[in-house]
Amino acid sequence: METGKMVVLLNLQNLYESLYDALNQYYVYLGGQKYVDLGLGTHRVKCRVHPDFRLIVIEEKEVVYKQFPIPLINRLEKHYLDINTVLEKWQKNIVKELQTWVTNFISVNADQAFAKHKYSPSEVFIGYHSDTCASIVLQVTKSLRQQELTDEVYERVSDETKYVLLNCATPDAVVRLSSSKLGSFAAKTLAQKYYCGQQHDSFLDFLQDHLQRMDSGCGTIFTEITTFSRLLTSHDCEMLETELHGLVQKPKILWLQQFDTEYSFLKEIRNSLNITAGSKILIIQTDFEDDPKSSQLIASAKYSAVNEINNLLLEKGHIFVYFITKLSRMESGSSYVGFHGGLWHSVHIDDLRRPTIMVSDVTILQSVSISQLFKPEGLCEADNEEDIEMETDIISSGEMEVENEKSEMEKGKVSSGSLEHAEVLDTTSLLRSCVQSAMGMLKDQDNAFKRATRRVKILLSLLNEDDDMKASFLQVFKGRLFSLLKKQEENYFYNVKQWVVREASNQNALQEAGTFRHTLWKRVQNAVIPLLAAVVSFIDRDCNLELLVCPNSPPWVKALWMFIFRDLKFLNIPLILKAEMAPIMVQNYMKLSENVSNDVPFSWRIKDYLDELWMEAQYITNTEELSEKFVDIFQKTHLGKFLASFNKEQHQMLLQAYLKDFLLLTMSVSTCDELQFLQVALWSCIGQLKAESEDAEEGLSLPWVHLAYQYFRNRIQNFARILSIHPSVLETLQKAKNNFGLAGSEMVLDVYAALACAEMLKKDVLKPNPQVWLQMVKNLHMPFEFLCTESYMQSCGAMCRTGIVTVDSVGRTQWNQIFSMALFVEHVLLETKARLPDLEDLVIEYVSLLGKCLQDNSDIKTHRPFVAVMAVLCKCKDRASQICIKYGLQPCPVCLGDPKEPVCLPCDHVYCQKCIKTWLIPGQMRCPLCVTDLPDEFSIVVSQDHSDAIAKHIQFRQMCNSFFIDLVSTMCFKENTPPDKEVIEELLSLLFVHKKLLRNELLSHSEYTKSLSPFDDVIDKTPVIRSVVLKLLLKYSFHDVKEYIQDYLSQLEQKPFLDEDKTELYTLFINCLEVRQAKVSASLLVCTEPLQTGSPVPVGFSPGNHQPDDQSGQMDRYLVCGDNYKAIRDTVGKTVLKCDPKGVMTALKKCKISDTQQAVYLLLAIFQEFTVSYRSSNVNIHPKPEQCEALNMLIKEAKVLSSPALKEMAKSLVTNVCPSLTVHSHDSRHKSTVTELAVHTTAILLCGQNPVLEPLKNLAFNPANMQNSFLPTMPEDLLAQAKNWQGLEEVQWYLCPNGHPCSVGECGAPMERSRCVDCGARIGGENHRPEQGFNVIRNNVDRTQSGHVLGNPHDRGVMVVSDREISPVIFSLLRLLTHLAMLLGTAQNAQALMKIIKPPVRDPESFLQQHIQKDLEQLMKSLGRSADETASVVHLILCCLIKEPHQQPSHCFDATLSSKERRNNWEKVVAAMIICEMKCLDKTLIEANIRISQDERISSNPVAKIMYGDPATFLSHLPKKSVVHCSKIWSYRKKITVEYLWHVVEQNDGKDFVPILYRFLQKERELRLVKFLPEILSLQRDLVKRFQNVSDVEYNTIRGFLISHYHSEGLKLSLQKQIEVFLSTWNKLRRSLYTSGEIKLPKEYCDADLSLENEFEILLPRRRGLGLCSTALVSYLIALHNDLVYTVRKYTNESSSYSVNSSEVTDLHVISYEVERDLTPLILSNCQYSVEKGRETLQQFDLEKIQRQVTSRFLQGKPLLTLQGLPTLVYRHDRNYEHIFMDIKNKMTQKSLPNSAISAISGQLQSYSDACEALSVTEITLGFLSTAGGDPEMHLNVYIQDILQMHSQMDLVLKALSRCQLKHTIALWQFLSAHKSEQLLRLRKDPFGEISAAYKEDLSAENAKLLNTFLNQSGLDTFLLELHEMIFLKLKHTETEGENFNPKWSLKETLVSYMETKESEIPPEVEYQFPEEILLSHCIAVWKAAAGLKQDRRLT
Secondary structure, eight states: OOSOOEEEEESOHHHHGGGHHHHTTOOEEETTEEEEEEEETTEEEEEEEOTTOEEEEEOOHHHHHHHSOHHHHHHSOOOOOOGGGGOOHHHHHHHHHHHHHHHHHHOBOTTSTTOOOOOOHHHHBTTOOTTHHHHHHHHHHHHHTOOSOOHHHHHHHHHHHHHHHHHTBOHHHHHHGGGBTTOHHHHHHHHHIIIIISOOSOHHHHHHHHHHTOOSSEEEEEEEEEESSOOOOHHHHHHHHHHTTTTSOOOEEEEGGGOSSHHHHHHHHHHHHSSSSSOEEEEEEEEOOSSHHHHHHHHHHHHHHHHHHHTSOOSSEEEEEEEEEEOOOOTTOOSOOOOOOTTEEEEEOSOSSOOSSBOSOGGGGGGSOTGGGGOOTTOOTTOOGGGOOOOOOEEETTEEEOOOHHHHHTSSOOOHHHHHHHHHBOHHHHHHHHHHHHHHHEEETTOOTTHHHHHHHHHHHHSSOSSHHHHHHHHHHHHHHHHHHHHHHHTOSSOGGGHHHHHHTOHHHHHHHSSHHHHHHHHHHHHHHHHHHHHHHHHTGGGTTHHHHOTTOOHHHHHHHHHHHHOTTTSOOOOOSSOOSOOEEEOOOOOSSTTOOOSSTTHHHHHHHHHHHHHHHHHHSOSTTHHHHHHHHHHTSHHHHHHHTSOHHHHHHHHHHHHHHHHHHHSOOOSHHHHHHHHHHHHHHHHHHHHHSTTTTSOOOHHHHHHHHHHSHHHHHHHHHHHHHOTTHHHHHHHHHHHHOOOSSSOOHHHHHHHHHHHHHHHTTTOSOHHHHHHHHHHHHHHHHHHTSHHHHHTOOHHHHHHHHHIIIIIIHHHHHHHHHHHHIIIIIHHHHHHOGGGHHHHHHHHHHHHHHTSSOOOTTSHHHHHHHHHHHHHHHHHHHHHHSTTOOOOOTTTSSOOSSEEEOTTSOEEEHHHHHHHOOTTOOBOTTTOOBOOTTOOOOOOHHHHHHHHHHHHHHHHHHHHHHHHIIIIITOSSSOOOHHHHHHHHHTTEEEEOOSSOTTSOOEEEEOOSOSOOSOOOSSOEEEOHHHHHHTTSOHHHHHHHHHHHHHHHHHOTTSOSOOHHHHHHHHHHHHHHHHHHHSSOOGGGHHHHHHSSSOSSOOTTOBOOSOOTTOOOGGGGGOHHHHHHHHHHHHHHHHTOTHHHHHHHHHOOSOHHHHHHHHHHHHHHHTGGGGGSSOGGGSOOHHHHHHHHHHHHHOTTOOSHHHHHHHHHHHHTOOTTOOOOTTOBHHHHHHHHHHHHHHHHHHHOOOGGGHHHHHHHHOGGGGTTOOOTTOOOOHHHHHHTSTTOSSOEEEEOTTSOEEEEOTTSSOOSEEEOTTTOOEEEEETTEEOTTOEEOOOOOOOOOOSBOOOOGGGSOSSOOOSSSSOHHHHHHHHHHHHHHHHHHHHHOHHHHHHHBSSOOSOHHHHHHHHHHHHHHHHHHHHTOOHHHHHHHHHHHHHHHTSOOSSOOOSOSOTTOOSHHHHHHHHHHHHHHHHHHHTTHHHHHHHHHHHHHTOGGGTTOHHHHHHHSOGGGTOTTSOTTOSSSSHHHHSOOOOOOHHHHHHHHHHTTHHHHSHHHHHHHHHHHHHTTGGGHHHHHHHHHHHHHHHTTSOOTTOOBHHHHHTSTTSOHHHHHHHHHHHHHHHHHHHHHHHHHHHHOSSOOOGGGSSSOOOTTSBGGGGSOOSSTTHHHHHHHHHHHHHHHHHHHHHHHHHHTOOOOOEEEGGGOOTTTSOOOOIIIIIHHHHHHTEEEEEETTSOEEEEEOHHHHHHHHIIIIITTOOEEESTTOOOOOOOOSOOHHHHHHHHHHHSOOOOOOHHHHHHHHHHOOSHHHHHHHHHHHHHHHHHHHHHOOOTTSBHHHIIIIISOOGGGOHHHHHHTTTOBGGGHHHHHHHHHHHHHHHHHHTTOOTTTTSOGGGOOOOOHHHHHHHHHHHHTSOHHHHHHHHHHHIIIIITTTTTSOOOOOTTSBHHHHHHHHHHHTTOOOOHHHHHHSOTTOBGGGHHHHHHHHHHHHHHHHHO
16 A cells, blocks of 8 residues: 555455545545555554555455445445456357357257256356356467467367366256257267266266376366265275376375365475375365355465465476365355366366266166166067066976076076166166165064064075075066066156156256266166065065075975066066055064964965965856866966976975965964964865865865865864863863874864863863853853754764764763753852852752763753753752741642742741631631641731742742753754654643642642743643743744644643633644744745735835725724714714714814814814815715815814914815825825825824924924924934033043044043053053054034935835934834924925935925835834834824823923934933833724724725624635634734834833843844955955055946956956945945944945945045045944944953954854844744733743843854954055154154254255255164164164165265264154255255145244244254154145144144144243244244244354
8 A cells, every 4th residue: 555556355355344444535644645544453553545556356246246335335446347358259259159059058948848947057067157158268269379260260169168168067967968959969979078078977087087188297287176976085085096006196185174274274285295206186175155155265275276386396297186166956056156267177077986886977878768777688678577477497306496597598698788788777786775765665564573674684685696596586576676667667658768867857856866876876766665665565475585585494495485476477566656655564464473484485375376266166167076176277377387396295395384374374373382283173174175085096286275174164263263262272182182193184173172172161160160161161152062063064074973973972962961051050050149149059069960960961852861950950949948948938828829928827838928818717727738726826927037038939940940941942942853752741741730729629639821940839820821832842844843733732722721712822823833934934924925915904115005996994093093083083074974064063062172182183084084085086976065165164163273274274175285185096005194194293283282393393384494403313423422421521532543432531631551442452641642543533523414314215224223312113203203294394395395405305295205104114113013003103193292291391402403402302302202102002002903993984894804803704715603714813913023022122121121132133233234244354355465555546436346357257256246245235334334433434425325336446445535435334343243242241241352353354253143044033933922811812022032042142252353454555655754753762762862963963964965865864764663673772873784784875974873873863853854954945945845835924024023033032953843843744744644733823832732742842932932923824934034044143
């Protein structure tokens, strides 16, 4: 400044503020000199300014514009300088041409599908800036040193400048040239120059080329190199030294960041270059940060290095200076500036290191697809995967060896194409690099923890060429991948060979990978990984891979393994169309223990294959030749031919091994011992079947295993059941096996097991206690009963048939003995223990006595055991009575019954108080029996001791009777042969007893009736004939028992106590015979059919039954209203005839009933006597005008018709114009019945004043008021109902992992673990933390709908199912009343009524008519009555509604039923009224029928004559006064159905009396469908096998799936049958699934029936979408089954833990019965008839016995079915990290990352690509830890290197992660995922592209200010990590996962709540200082703001 020199300032921004006065020229003049103040820190000095002083500030334009203060810019004289100003004109022309060339170079044709991104020059040419072209032209011109311009020079300069630019181009840009504007020729030329001429492959190649082109002499060459790869390391330096040995000295690498000062940097340069003489290489490298400081640092370093190096004196050699700068890819280019010109030459080397596993010139990859990289050697392009057939291996020296000579000869010959591909990419290394990621995708069904890491070890050992087997495996594996990749590429819509160009255009992939070569490598990895996982998921089912690596595996196992693996047809691995990184399920079928391996390779596939062949054999041949055809088909297959080449020893080993695998695949086996005996059993079955076949000499093969299992299936399963029920029998069998050799050629193990169990039970009677012993007997009842069946006998071989004698003589005797004792224990001992404990010892004694009397012969069908049992019972009862009272108890000698109010005389005889009082009269004071005189002072006093003793005696006798009846029915009358004649005669004799009342000569012995009992204590006071023995006899063939029945009937006819009229006796026999016929043929006797169809009581409501024209015999059902109605009706009839209404008025006055009832009866009478006439087709019968006028006069004068509405209705009835109530000649029987009911309903609603009628009135007359009403009997949401039950109002509802609702009380958060009662899944939690999968039900919406929602009436079941606590009969009546009211509403306002019906219908009247018909049908079945009687019941109920209520109902409902609760209350009130009427229904109906029969109006009805009179008067051919041809015999009898029994059970309080039967009948309509569960599960398992991990888009409909070419005819028929079962079951249950199903289905899924035209996805069992239908159906059926099993266990005190997984369910496990074949006969056989003298035949159900038999036959011994193993197709979506984190935390503790580790990792992973790679490694590790767990203290890098074996490709990442341990893994993922997003933000990309826009709202200015205040006052790290995790885990999949995070929620509350759920420590500043105004919708903006602030802090 003082000397006048020019000062140039560069990169000194901190100094500019000190020069403000100088820049302002603010001078102070002193002595003619100019002075200026300069500010240096806190000091100011004055400097003299020379007149020639000039100050120049040089700075980048962008820096000036963006960073310079405006005052500073204003103080400077501004000049803009670029290199163009120094160029000549021709050079400027070249610059323009070069700029055009650059534009064409970077542009991608718009017609390319992947040309989405617009590239800038700086993205393509690294370091490009506005002066680049000019700088290059100037540099090239100087290098040519040409003075004169020629065309040649011009062209040369133009070309050289392009090559200089090309030198800095990225390889992806060179690949994109093929689609640029330069054209394909220029693209090829430039690519050739780029890779071959300029050496961009690696830094070493570039360096070698550089050295070779150097001339001798000395000099310094400066090269600036940019790269996207990691910088060189010392290891790389050593490699460079090795490669460059002899050319230069050892290269020296300097890291710019290692120097603190410029001095140390320059000193190190001097030291590096002054060591020795010769050529030297100096490498200076640095990371470039996208900020000005980094650019300034690099510029300064380059400038200083050039100056320092130029000062060195070089005598010889060169100095090569390479300044390497690592850059990050940025979309809009970075601030890095290159092409400085001068000494520096610019080069871009994308990857500094030489590639070892991929070709250097990636343009070669543009000519091949990814699949071609894996193409097997020698496979032509035209070949497809079907040409890769399995080769038949040659067998030599007794061992299997794969010796394909052709393959050996061609091993060294590789086609040029294959060789080229092999050189392009090292596919072996690529496969090995994919192993960990692929194995991390696999998820085992049984959560085999160690299997994941084991697979990694196995695959890494197999994927090499260490030996021939591994080389063969590797080759086949690559062939598999080639096949799958090729299939995958066939689905692509673009050219598959464009994958390289597409990756070059994929900015996200380039940024993640860093280098282009790594991008391509990852692209191939991403294509291979899911397919590799898919292949392994198939080939490692049941640990199948273990067979290849196990050193003990025989050679034939490995040969078979490879043989199957080669065959693409046999082992068809389906393609995963979407190659996303999503979990793939590994299906394991063997569940004996963890990691159990199969013994035969791919045994699961062999089994399925043989099953398919079995179906095919069944389809193409008849039953007789089936076995031979099956074996023959198999032997002709590739597999059969291959196995045929095995020698005998190998074949034997194969069969034994396959036998074991088959059992594990087919059955549930719990222990190895059990498996061993099942193997022996199945092997014996094979031997027996083979011995019985025609080709017994031929060798065994695998099909024989299937044949034996099919033939002996029931026996094997029965044997397995015995083993599971009684495991201790295994020890006995083991001894027997060792001693007798049970493993023979015949199945005998089940017999021995049964005998062993019988021996144990007999040996340990009542041990350890009676309950347990009895339970063991019950559990073994079904297996033992099966052993005695005819089907079992047919499957027995010769040896077993010989043994059957043993079974008969020993086994059956023992079992009958044990079972008889068990019945005695159940009925007598246990009941005595509970009620009469003082008799327990006695009963225990008689248990032994009973066993002894049955020791030798326990067949109760024979006479001696039968009599012996009765004798034991009698003795036991007598002993019990003696214990109760001193001398025992006898019946009262007077009445021969149990003494009531007993009086004990001094002689110890006991009488009833009433009887003895009658006897003891003055002069006769003596004992009636022994005639002992009584003392004078004797008084008649009731003895309390005797009262108590008699009560006990009666109880005990009832117990003994119960045992005797059960014994007779279950033991005496079982199987297909009746008992001995003597036994039958003995039983018949037990119904009668001869007794003499007293010692009176006038009274001799008389015969009395009694109940079936071995005791004669109690007799019937009035003779009663019972049908019990008759019904038991009729179980058998009529031919076998007709003689007994005839004799019995003859005996009864001779009995003196029967009346002369024996009609009732014959009725009893006819009833029994009809029941038998119904059981045999499921229909009534033919002789009774015309009686029923010809009677006025039709069986059903058929719309086709037309009324006859003649109305003279019309029945009047209104007569049920009583005599008052009849009087009014008759008077109205006379009025019609005489046209005189006065008589009606008189009759109304005489009726002593209310005006309301009078009005109703008058309306009914007008309809019946007048309106019905219009029904005749004869017009002459229609009413005359004068009759109409007379009735109108009556209506006008009748005061009872008080309202205009009543008068209007009456008038419309007269003229037959009443809407919906008109009658026509063509009306059907059903229409007439409905019209009568509708008229009655209208009259009731118009006249009735009862408040309960108001809702019905609204429906009938004002339907518009009921638009949003909850109509009666409509289905409702049961879960919502449960939430309102008493005691459950405050509980929190959850769903178990399988979708079953559970509740948690108190605070609503779980504090303990438990099991789901429905499926056994783990539920609950600890410390208020729920178990994984135990989720809160957030949607608390009640899905109960308003309006009419029953839908199509044809879809309703045969039986009504009530979902409220209302019986089906009452429910049906309520629904019928509702429909009748709605039918009336169609006449008032059809449009309003249509709006009530959902879905809408076009014709509501017809719609409601059909519903009413269905209601009547259901009611008829429930009541068990005829159609006419059912209609009468409805009329009776309507009559009761008109009655005034005894007490006004509370206002718990309203007239519009506005809520579900009000609707339910209304139903309860009306139900109570109906129940009162139903209690005396039988009596009322009898009275009504009598009234109808005596009505003169039907006297001419011929059918009525048969019903109510003597048929002989009408049918002349019948004999007169016949006992069988009378009205009683011809009358309609109640039809016994399941529905009628349900009604009977309800009427008899069955809920408390027979709870199991009550529950069974309540669910029976749906329970009958449970038998289809195994078939539906089998269908689901088959679908899961095929479609697990596979897209199902190829099938749109179920029919499309069935007709697909994939299926053979046999398989297609089998599938079609299973699918039809599924559809039928669904259609019957769909309404219940919607309203009552535990899995909530959308309403639209359940609205309509399913057919083959519906979507195929419905069949696929999934947890969402349409697949939820399949899962919900199975879950519902399992719940039905379990509900009954729980009920049985609850009421029988059964403590069994027997349960079966869903995957193992068979027909034997589920409740299975046929209604007509099994249930109806059971009910009929327990429907007893009795005739009491002088009375009608009574029908009685033995409900307790029915319950007992239903329980024992259908329910007892059934296991609980768990949802574990339920076939499920897992949706393939992104990993659920929340579940992964939960799994890891359950296996190992987790800690947060130390701050030091965070700092170190963030420092080492500064590039985006490194962060992505670290995150990828961490995610793979998370996947393995979630399944396998690990040592929390193990270092993460050790786990990755040693356990996962991933050390080969990630040294830098492992170094960065070395500070972490496994306990930090989750925290590490949290940090790295946030770190990656921060890097993306820095690269100007959106890290949250997948987040919904609802969460991306911008902050307002005010909120931004509040946020900035918070961020400046708090720590950012924790806040950023937690907010990022919440965004990523909770907001990323809100739509697909169903999570509901409302954007309007407070962000603070949401974040704090999220952190609380995962128990993270909440920073106080977040909880208390975060602005409340900021919402969740701003979360992305908040995170970006915080991340930006963090970055700014780091930079400052």
